Amino acid sequence: MEEERLKSILASLLFAAGEPVSLARLAAVFDDIPRATVQKALAAMAAQYSAENRGIVIDEVAGGYQMRTPKDHASYVRKLLAARPPRLSRPLMETVAIIAYRQPITRPEIEQLRGVDTGGVLETLLEHRLVKIAGRKDAPGRPMLYETTDEFLELFGLKDLESLPDLSEFREIERAVEQATTGPVEGIETHPEDSAAIAQPSSHDAAPSDAASEPAGTPVPPSDDDKTSH
Secondary structure, X not given: OOHHHHHHHHHHHHHHHOOOEOHHHHXXXXXXXXXXXXXXXXXXXXXXXXHOOOOOEEEEEOOEXXXXXXXXXXXXXXXXXXXXXXXXXXXXXXXXXXXHHHOXXXXXXXXXXXOOOOHHHHHHHHHOOOEEEEEEOOOOOOOEEEEEOHHHHHHOOOOOHHHOOOHHHHHHHHHHHHHHOEEEOOOOOOOOOOOOOOOOOOOOOOOOOOOOOOOOOOEOOOOOOOOXXX
């Protein structure tokens, strides 16, 4: 198959999927094309779209490839859709950050770091599929363990957990997410004054400093939610 034909088909697949699609899934569509060839075509497409300043970019997000709108187009997309995702309040941001850098982690451990009850916050994060239950800790009472999900990676435009930024950069991402969303999550109030510190990640926590400083653009084609896939 010619390279341009392959790129055209890949563009259709990503457009139709509306969510991050792994390289394995994309390669499985083709019977006679090696995975390496598909990966090379995707890289070429991403570079081409970026160089041509198109209204669509191809990003590696949450372990897959996804079509998204450029970050600097976000305000225009929101005006068109007139519907935005729920705001991540300060308690939600702090809790999901702790989970991201300390996972897997139990509720008592989270509450020890934040100094407040996190039952309602964890329930909301679970409802929005930003965190999930990852089993139980081998400790008295066998408390449940929590870890982040692919939806968390997609929201923050992260390729994988190795792409987690350091905490100062996470704060920049936090501010960008707050600016890109509106209205508190139902049942969770926003408390700007709540400045409970997030513990620094331990030596085994990944925290590279080269991650983007703001959330990735809107997946395309757009839907009622300009931060989620259609």
